[in-house]
Amino acid sequence: MMKLSLLLILCTGLLATSTGGSAEVSVRVEPTTLSGPRPLQDQSKAAVIRDYLHAWQGLRGALEQNRPELLAADFVGTARDTLADTAQQQAELGVHTRYQDLSHDLQILFYSPDGLSIELTDKVDYEVQVIDHDKVITTQRESSRYLVVLTPAEVRWKVRVFQSVPQ
Amino acid sequence: MPRSTFLVAGLALAAAHLAFAQSERMNLPKIVEAGSGFSIQSSGSGKATLYLIGPGRVLKQDLQLGDTASFSSLYHAGHYLAVLVSQSFTASDSFDVVPAGKPATLSFLAKPSRLPVGLHDAITGAVYVFDAYHNLITAPTQVAFELSNPSGGTQQRSVTARDGSAWTAMDSTAQQGADKFAARVGNITSTRVVAQVPGDPCGLKMNVHPVGEKLQLTTDPVRDCNGNAISDGTVVTFTERYGGAQSTVDAPLKRGIAEATMQVHPGATLSVASGVVMGNQIGWAK
Numbered sequence: 533m534m535k536l537s538l539l540l541i542l543c544t545g546l547l548a549t550s551t552g553g554s555a556e557v558s559v560r561v562e563p564t565t566l567s568g569p570r571p572l573q574d575q576s577k578a579a580v581i582r583d584y585l586h587a588w589q590g591l592r593g594a595l596e597q598n599r600p601e602l603l604a605a606d607f608v609g610t611a612r613d614t615l616a617d618t619a620q621q622q623a624e625l626g627v628h629t630r631y632q633d634l635s636h637d638l639q640i641l642f643y644s645p646d647g648l649s650i651e652l653t654d655k656v657d658y659e660v661q662v663i664d665h666d667k668v669i670t671t672q673r674e675s676s677r678y679l680v681v682l683t684p685a686e687v688r689w690k691v692r693v694f695q696s697v698p699q
Numbered sequence: 700m701p702r703s704t705f706l707v708a709g710l711a712l713a714a715a716h717l718a719f720a721q722s723e724r725m726n727l728p729k730i731v732e733a734g735s736g737f738s739i740q741s742s743g744s745g746k747a748t749l750y751l752i753g754p755g756r757v758l759k760q761d762l763q764l765g766d767t768a769s770f771s772s773l774y775h776a777g778h779y780l781a782v783l784v785s786q787s788f789t790a791s792d793s794f795d796v797v798p799a800g801k802p803a804t805l806s807f808l809a810k811p812s813r814l815p816v817g818l819h820d821a822i823t824g825a826v827y828v829f830d831a832y833h834n835l836i837t838a839p840t841q842v843a844f845e846l847s848n849p850s851g852g853t854q855q856r857s858v859t860a861r862d863g864s865a866w867t868a869m870d871s872t873a874q875q876g877a878d879k880f881a882a883r884v885g886n887i888t889s890t891r892v893v894a895q896v897p898g899d900p901c902g903l904k905m906n907v908h909p910v911g912e913k914l915q916l917t918t919d920p921v922r923d924c925n926g927n928a929i930s931d932g933t934v935v936t937f938t939e940r941y942g943g944a945q946s947t948v949d950a951p952l953k954r955g956i957a958e959a960t961m962q963v964h965p966g967a968t969l970s971v972a973s974g975v976v977m978g979n980q981i982g983w984a985k
Contacts, residue, residue, distance in 0.1 A: 568866050569823070610833045614755040614775050621757035629752060642864045645823030646810035651864050662750060662782055664759075669750065669782055670791045676778045679835060679862055681827065693827070693863075696754075696778040697837050698730060698795040 559585065562639035572643045572650075580650050580682055581638060583689040588633050591615060596630045598623035608685065611694040630661040634673075650689065654678045655699070675699065724764070724790035725783050733776050733799045733832050738769040745785055753779030753796065776834035798834035805829070807882045807889035815898040816875055816925055820868035822846065822893055826882045828860050835863035843883045844869070846893070849876045860884075871895050873925040897927035903978030905937070905971040913960050914939075914983065916948075918971060920955040928955050933973060941967035 561581060566572060587606035594602040600616035607615060622628050637655040644650070655677050662669040681693035726740040741747065743764035751758040751770070754777035762768055764785060773779065776798045783790040806827040814821055824844055828836045842865040847853040852872055858865040872878060875897050881890040901924035908915045916937050921929040935957035937948045941964035948959040961969070963983070971978035 567861065567864075568825070569820075569868060617755040618753075618757055622752075625757060625759045627750065627752070627757060627759060641862055642866075644808060644825035644864075645866055645868065646808050646825065648808055649825065649827075651862065653862065660752075660780065662752060662780070664750070669784055670789055672780060672791050672793070674778065674780075674793060679837060681835070681863075693835050694754075695776050695835050695837075696795065697776070698797065 557585075557633055558635035560635070560637045562637065564640045566643055567641060568643045568645055570643045570645050570647060572640065576643075576650075577640065580640070580652070580689050584638075584652065584654070584680060584682060584691065585636065586688075587691045587694075588631075592631045592633075594619050595622065596628055598628050606688075606691060607694070608683065608690040609692040611691045615694070626665045628663050630663065631658055632660075633658045647684075649681055649683050649692070651679065651681045651693075654680060724785075724788060725781060725792050727781055727792055727794055729794050731773060731794060731796045733774050733796050733830060733834055734772050735799075736769065736771050737773075738767045739781060740767045741765060741783060743785070743788075745787070747783050747785035750782040750784070751779060752782070753777055774832040774834075776830075776832075798836045798838075799830040799832065800836075800838070801830060802828050802836055802840060802884045802887050803831035804833070805882055805884060805887055805889040807891060809880045809891035809893060812892070813894040813896060814871050816871050816873055816895050816923065816927060817898055818871045821871050822869040822880065823866065824869070824880060824882060824891075825864065825866040826860065826884075826889075827864050828884055829863075836860075837863050840865075840884055845881045845883070846872070846878055847881075848872045848874055848878045848895070850874055875927040897929050898923040898925065900929050900933075900973045900976045900978075903935075903971055903973055903976055905969070905978060905981070907969055907981050907983065909963065910960070912963060914963055914969070916959045916961060916969065916971070918952075918957045918978070921952055921957065921973065922955075929973075931955070935971060935973045937961065938970045938972070939964065939967050940970075941965075 590603050590606035598619045600619045603612050603615050634657040640652045642651040657675050659673050661671045676696040677699045679695050682689040683692045728737050731737045741764050745764050747762050747764050749762045755775040773796045776796050780793050809824045826842050828840050840860040842858050842860050844856040844867045846869045854869050856867040875895050878893045880893050900921050904919045905916050931952045933952045934949050937959045939946050939961050950957040950959045967983045970980045
């Protein structure tokens with residue numbers, strides 16, 4: 533299903549797909565304008581986007597259930613450590629957060645010459661619900677631009693830098 | 700008072716308003732630099748709980764409405780949510796923590812670690828620029844790349860990192876040896892060693908001498924086109940063709956020279972090669 537979705541993304545640039553949550557997520561992929569010398573094959577591009585969108589599922593699960601181990605499949609390095617700290621601190625305070633990504637507007641910016649990193653930007657709309665013990669404190673809709681660096685692992689790309697920047 | 704004075708004052712007020720993310724109950728900065736302190740001003744009366752949720756940092760603290768909550772610092776760049784909850788209301792707002800302006804570390808990937816001399820744009824380097832808290836510095840940043848060889852020759856490039864990344868390509872130099880490939884931002888430098896080895900043999904030449912009933916084939920010292928000695932162990936192939944038949948001998952370089960002994964076949968053609976590089980041919984008429 534995900535393969536088919538990504539094929540459609542690359543062909544049409546826009547579609548609604550499910551990234552594992554309950555809501556349909558709109559994903560738009562802007563034309564690639566790489567600053568590096570290495571060409572990015574469609575297969576690699578699809579894999580990076582697939583793995584990045586999958587990382588949102590890991591993030592969602594880890595922060596909703598306060599289980600840092602759920603990050604391991606999709607995140608590595610600083611991004612994993614930072615999100616794991618968030619989950620751990622939430623658990624200590626009895627807080628958890630429920631993230632639901634609503635739309636992604638992706639553009640791949642940089643493919644390093646050695647093929648060992650890809651940088652992309654994502655203008656993402658998401659909803660975040662803050663829950664203290666079992667009481668919903670607030671539900672906010674947010675728009676952020678993320679800078680994301682992914683590096684290849686054994687069988688997939690993993691998010692190494694996951695940083696929101698002011699729009 | 701002139702109208703322009705009102706205009707300037709109005710613009711100043713508008714700018715001050717924009718600099719803060721405000722809700723009715725909270726006044727907080729819209730942008731905070733990583734590692735800097737900041738405060739959130741509440742308004743009203745009574746007790747409340749303030750939640751602060753962002754990357755790597757989650758806080759929950761009781762607050763007397765009307766008080767200011769001061770925070771020593773947040774270190775992770777990103778989008779933060781502040782929620783103020785009292786018995787009568789809930790107020791939410793958000794702000795961004797941006798990377799500290801000063802670069803502190805570079806993630807420098809250089810490739811390859813070993814390559815032949817004299818290749819154009821064959822050495823590449825990519826850099827990601829981080830602050831002291833491992834935040835990617837997204838503001839345009841000047842990165843200086845330098846490739847220097849042991850004999851003192853250097854290649855330099857200056858590249859502006861955008862969204863935290865920069866790259867360059869350099870030529871491998873003419874001389875073999877261990878070159879230093881450095882990326883520098885301000886006073887932060889990261890260095891990699893790139894070993895440059897001789898290229899393919901150039902002007903491969905052999906000499907033939909009869910030794911009894913056999914021929915002794917010996918190459919001149921084998922070098923690449925830049926004069927670097929080809930590494931010992933590199934295989935040189937001697938070939939003898941005669942009367943529709945062929946015999947070959949593979950000989951590794953020893954001290955820069957390859958040698959082989961072959962049978963004498965009058966009218967034979969002798970040739971030498973190493974990899975895809977052909978050397979000279981000699982016809983043996985005796």
